[in-house]
Amino acid sequence: MFENEERTNIEKLGEFGLIDHLTKNIKLTQKSSIKGVGDDAAVLDFGGKKTLISTDMLLEGIHFDLAYTPLKHLGYKAVQVNLSDIYAMNGTATQVTVSIGMSSRFPLEAIEELYEGIYLACDKYGVDLIGGDTTASKQGLVISITSIGYADEKDIVYRNGAEEGDLICVSGDLGGAYTGLQLLEREKLVYMENPNIQPDLEGKDYIVERQLKPEARKDIIDLLQDMQVKPTAMIDVSDGLASELLHICKQSNKGCKLYEEKIPIDPMTYETAREFNLDPTVCALSGGEDYELLFTVKQADYDKIKFKLDFTIIGYITEPNAGCNLITKSGNMHELKAQGWNAFGSLQ
Ligand code: ADP
Numbered sequence: 001m002f003e004n005e006e007r008t009n010i011e012k013l014g015e016f017g018l019i020d021h022l023t024k025n026i027k028l029t030q031k032s033s034i035k036g037v038g039d040d041a042a043v044l045d046f047g048g049k050k051t052l053i054s055t056d057m058l059l060e061g062i063h064f065d066l067a068y069t070p071l072k073h074l075g076y077k078a079v080q081v082n083l084s085d086i087y088a089m090n091g092t093a094t095q096v097t098v099s100i101g102m103s104s105r106f107p108l109e110a111i112e113e114l115y116e117g118i119y120l121a122c123d124k125y126g127v128d129l130i131g132g133d134t135t136a137s138k139q140g141l142v143i144s145i146t147s148i149g150y151a152d153e154k155d156i157v158y159r160n161g162a163e164e165g166d167l168i169c170v171s172g173d174l175g176g177a178y179t180g181l182q183l184l185e186r187e188k189l190v191y192m193e194n195p196n197i198q199p200d201l202e203g204k205d206y207i208v209e210r211q212l213k214p215e216a217r218k219d220i221i222d223l224l225q226d227m228q229v230k231p232t233a234m235i236d237v238s239d240g241l242a243s244e245l246l247h248i249c250k251q252s253n254k255g256c257k258l259y260e261e262k263i264p265i266d267p268m269t270y271e272t273a274r275e276f277n278l279d280p281t282v283c284a285l286s287g288g289e290d291y292e293l294l295f296t297v298k299q300a301d302y303d304k305i306k307f308k309l310d311f312t313i314i315g316y317i318t319e320p321n322a323g324c325n326l327i328t329k330s331g332n333m334h335e336l337k338a339q340g341w342n343a344f345g346s347l348q
């Protein structure tokens with residue numbers, strides 16, 4: 001799905017012509033970017049800092065559907081999901097590399113739109129595009145992004161640092177990206193049955209945006225730093241709250257108590273989940289792709305965080321033998337499972 005009507009055959013440009021076309025306007029902004037696109041390797045210098053690297057691959061048909069994903073949004077999201085991993089280490093993201101595999105059905109204009117989204121995200125978050133790879137793909141569009149950043153050793157937050165009594169916090173709200181996806185999938189089916197019917201996404205902007213145009217929570221990292229709160233453990237919410245919290249507990253060798261009533265869910269997410277006969281809590285626990293930050297903080301930091309509206313305290317860390325549990329709104333206790341669909345069927 002791309003908006004530009006012109007179709008320039010990429011073969012006319014050739015691989016090097018295409019790379020040059022896509023990268024000619026790059027201006028490196030990070031001090032650590034010594035050499036970007038144009039040689040056999042990029043050169044970076046982080047002085048005395050630790051380097052953070054994370055990579056993610058997005059495949060057409062698995063991670064995205066071009067029937068309802070504008071290429072510009074796709075490029076933007078592909079960068080965001082990668083930056084999110086650097087922020088989840090409490091780091092500063094500084095560079096990305098972008099590798100694409102594309103089928104011959106894409107004209108130059110389509111790839112330009114993809115890169116418009118990529119550059120928009122890079123600009124907004126102050127990261128340099130320093131390289132990549134370009135190949136043909138027979139299967140569809142493939143985008144692989146590597147994000148690079150840095151942190152002082154003492155500032156890095158791992159998944160394994162949670163301690164008994166720590167407060168569990170999550171930024172923003174959850175389940176929106178998943179309910180947005182349900183909506184887009186439904187409208188796609190309607191459209192396939194009758195192409196004359198226009199998609200009905202009226203009043204659903206927020207959750208559609210949560211799915212198509214997520215924002216990595218750099219602002220939360222900055223906020224925590226301003227408040228001088230260093231989380232004891234942190235992870236970004238890509239697979240759903242349950243799965244991420246279990247990662248923290250497992251790697252920290254601890255248990256947890258998570259309170260259903262505390263889980264932040266936007267009213268539009270709530271309503272839409274209900275429309276689809278889904279339990280909003282299950283959407284938050286198992287939906288994924290919200291790209292919020294889940295982190296634990298010491299109880300001693302409670303006074304510093306208690307009035308913050310940007311994140312919510314949703315539970316606390318326990319000793320490991322207590323297990324990982326969800327306390328439902330009715331006060332029952334369920335074991336927290338990564339795949340919550342059947343496990344919490346009784347909530348619906
Ligand atoms: P090599 O043959 O050494 O792999 P390439 O011809 O693939 O080199 O790439 C030349 C330069 O262009 C390198 O700096 C590479 O990082 C960069 N590059 C290649 N493809 C892309 C892309 N899709 N986006 C951004 N930079 C790219």
Ligand code: MG
Binds near residue numbers: 132133134
């Ligand atoms: Mg190459």
